Amino acid sequence: MTSSLVYARAFFDLQLQFAKAVSAPSGLPLTRALLEYTNLYVRFGLGHAFDPAHPVWQEYLAGMGDANDTGEWTYRFYLARPQAGAPPGIVATFGCFSYALLSEGRIRLHFGNAEPDGHSPLGIERRDRRLADLAALFGHVKRTMQAPPRVVGASWLYNLEAYRRLFPKSYLATAHVLHGRFQHMPLWGQFVNRDGTVRESVARDFLERLGRLTSLESLGECFPLPVLTAEAPAREFYEFCGI
Numbered sequence: 001m002t003s004s005l006v007y008a009r010a011f012f013d014l015q016l017q018f019a020k021a022v023s024a025p026s027g028l029p030l031t032r033a034l035l036e037y038t039n040l041y042v043r044f045g046l047g048h049a050f051d052p053a054h055p056v057w058q059e060y061l062a063g064m065g066d067a068n069d070t071g072e073w074t075y076r077f078y079l080a081r082p083q084a085g086a087p088p089g090i091v092a093t094f095g096c097f098s099y100a101l102l103s104e105g106r107i108r109l110h111f112g113n114a115e116p117d118g119h120s121p122l123g124i125e126r127r128d129r130r131l132a133d134l135a136a137l138f139g140h141v142k143r144t145m146q147a148p149p150r151v152v153g154a155s156w157l158y159n160l161e162a163y164r165r166l167f168p169k170s171y172l173a174t175a176h177v178l179h180g181r182f183q184h185m186p187l188w189g190q191f192v193n194r195d196g197t198v199r200e201s202v203a204r205d206f207l208e209r210l211g212r213l214t215s216l217e218s219l220g221e222c223f224p225l226p227v228l229t230a231e232a233p234a235r236e237f238y239e240f241c242g243i
């Protein structure tokens with residue numbers, strides 16, 4: 001998983017710009033926009049409760065108020081924090097894939113780069129390894145869960161052919177847009193390369209769209225790729241993986 005990945009400052013600058021663009025016309029205080037419309041709380045390793053009173057979050061906001069350069073303050077704060085852990089409730093990890101238990105009878109797939117030496121994790125030359133990761137993951141699910149669960153995914157990655165080619169067609173056929181995921185990596189992940197640097201062309205596109213924003217109702221359209229969610233029974237994956 002990507003838990004040891006250090007994200008570049010530009011990734012945080014994008015999120016600050018977004019929070020400011022949300023706050024200015026809406027009258028929503030910047031402190032709320034930072035909490036509700038960025039991934040900062042998670043990146044600071046504070047979990048997913050998004051508690052505005054969390055002492056570490058309060059410390060961050062206090063520094064924002066005093067800072068000459070809010071981008072510099074935010075990035076220094078991030079670097080000084082322990083690495084954010086894996087997504088909540090992870091049961092097991094197999095290469096680039098892991099899964100978590102959701103509610104009864106449902107599991108959630110997660111993806112993060114685990115390739116050593118800078119290899120492209122979704123490149124065609126790594127496709128067999130990714131399929132082997134998934135086969136190992138579903139082997140574990142089959143061995144350890146009494147009844148086959150339903151499998152849920154949600155990510156910007158489902159827009160990419162390089163990702164889609166790893167999944168059963170029946171699962172992909174259920175994919176639809178999930179709105180409002182402004183606090184989460186399945187939306188913000190589209191801006192980063194596997195080494196944590198920002199993907200310049202995507203960031204440029206985002207900032208252009210942000211500059212043209214006229215209504216907060218179309219905030220989601222600032223993001224070049226939407227979050228797509230898909231869901232299917234594990235049996236379809238067992239068949240697809242040949243297990």
Ligand SMILES: CC(C)(COP(=O)(O)OP(=O)(O)OC[C@H]1O[C@@H](n2cnc3c(N)ncnc32)[C@H](O)[C@@H]1OP(=O)(O)O)[C@@H](O)C(=O)NCCC(=O)NCCS
Nearest residue numbers: 111113120121122123155162185186189190192193194202
């Ligand atoms: C997922 C992640 C490892 C992909 O990194 P990467 O360096 O782009 O990986 P790859 O080189 O394997 O890219 C896969 C392909 O998608 C394309 N691609 C990547 N990001 C893209 C984007 N934002 N828009 C369009 N295409 C994109 C790449 O060009 C590449 O295609 P190609 O093989 O035809 O050149 C990286 O974005 C990341 O670590 N993100 C943060 C974590 C995350 O988003 N996880 C998923 C959350 S659910």
